[in-house]
Amino acid sequence: MADAAATRLGRQALELLQAIALRAEVARRLEAGGARAVLRSVVEATVALFEAEAASIALYDPAADRLIFEVAAGEQGQGVIGVTIKPDQGIAGYVFTTGQALALSDVANDPRFGRTVAEKTAYVPRSLVAVPLVDEHGTIGVLEVLDKRSEAAFSLHDIELAGVFARQAAVAISASRVERDLASLLRATLVDLASSDAPPAAAALDELVAAATSGLDREDDSRLWALVEQVARIRRADPAALELVTDLLDALARQAERALRSRRRGRSGSARAPDR
Numbered sequence: 309m310a311d312a313a314a315t316r317l318g319r320q321a322l323e324l325l326q327a328i329a330l331r332a333e334v335a336r337r338l339e340a341g342g343a344r345a346v347l348r349s350v351v352e353a354t355v356a357l358f359e360a361e362a363a364s365i366a367l368y369d370p371a372a373d374r375l376i377f378e379v380a381a382g383e384q385g386q387g388v389i390g391v392t393i394k395p396d397q398g399i400a401g402y403v404f405t406t407g408q409a410l411a412l413s414d415v416a417n418d419p420r421f422g423r424t425v426a427e428k429t430a431y432v433p434r435s436l437v438a439v440p441l442v443d444e445h446g447t448i449g450v451l452e453v454l455d456k457r458s459e460a461a462f463s464l465h466d467i468e469l470a471g472v473f474a475r476q477a478a479v480a481i482s483a484s485r486v487e488r489d490l491a492s493l494l495r496a497t498l499v500d501l502a503s504s505d506a507p508p509a510a511a512a513l514d515e516l517v518a519a520a521t522s523g524l525d526r527e528d529d530s531r532l533w534a535l536v537e538q539v540a541r542i543r544r545a546d547p548a549a550l551e552l553v554t555d556l557l558d559a560l561a562r563q564a565e566r567a568l569r570s571r572r573r574g575r576s577g578s579a580r581a582p583d584r
Contacts, residue, residue, distance in 0.1 A: 347378060350476055357469065359457045360454055360456055361431075362388070363381050363382055364377050364379065366393075366450045367441075367449040376391075377389055391425060391429060399412070403439065404449070407447050408440070409438065409470070412436055413435045413460060435456070435461050451477060453466075
């Protein structure tokens with residue numbers, strides 16, 4: 309089916325989509341580590357500022373329809389990493405679905421508190437503040453801060469401060485989520501390529517987008533993703549070293565292109581050689 313759709317819009321259209329998808333996936337992988345490092349910095353700074361027992365960030369995964377706790381800091385924070393909840397579950401779910409910040413001084417007696425989830429983390433907080441992470445598309449996650457050591461409750465000023473950290477986290481996430489708009493970008497490209505008199509059917513668009521993005525989440529024999537990861541590591545550790553990396557990759561790319569042209573000439577010459 310994908311081949312049939314590709315024939316209707318042309319093989320070049322599919323190749324163009326594949327090139328766009330590949331570049332988008334490379335960009336996503338390059339940025340993902342940087343964004344996670346920013347999120348870790350946000351929760352670590354939040355714990356330090358509030359003198360809190362823990363802080364965490366949960367992000368919404370549309371594909372799974374779950375909030376996933378991605379990063380955490382503080383003595384009591386590590387147990388929550390990787391925990392997933394429904395987007396309307398618990399206090400984090402309430403803040404996510406309503407978009408409203410919340411401060412509680414007696415968490416255990418609040419009807420919105422998800423005790424079962426808290427017990428999985430091996431820590432039940434006494435007080436907390438939770439604020440939404442919001443970008444131009446809406447709420448994308450929740451920042452929670454648990455138990456100030458110096459005070460029994462969080463104040464309105466604490467909610468405002470937590471909101472500042474949440475905005476920084478949202479900016480980092482928005483900057484790194486290339487993959488969020490990849491499907492819509494590819495569909496828009498297809499519509500532009502197609503004749504306005506005969507726009508492609510939705511099924512054909514889905515088939516071509518699937519064909520263009522097939523295999524991007526897998527490792528391959530060319531070790532492209534291993535190379536991307538190494539560049540990402542250098543970028544996070546020492547951005548100044550990217551100039552050297554760029555020069556080395558440029559030299560390797562030129563060498564690879566020359567080798568490819570040589571192989572093509574060799575095959576072409578073999579094809580034209582007369583029989584003896």
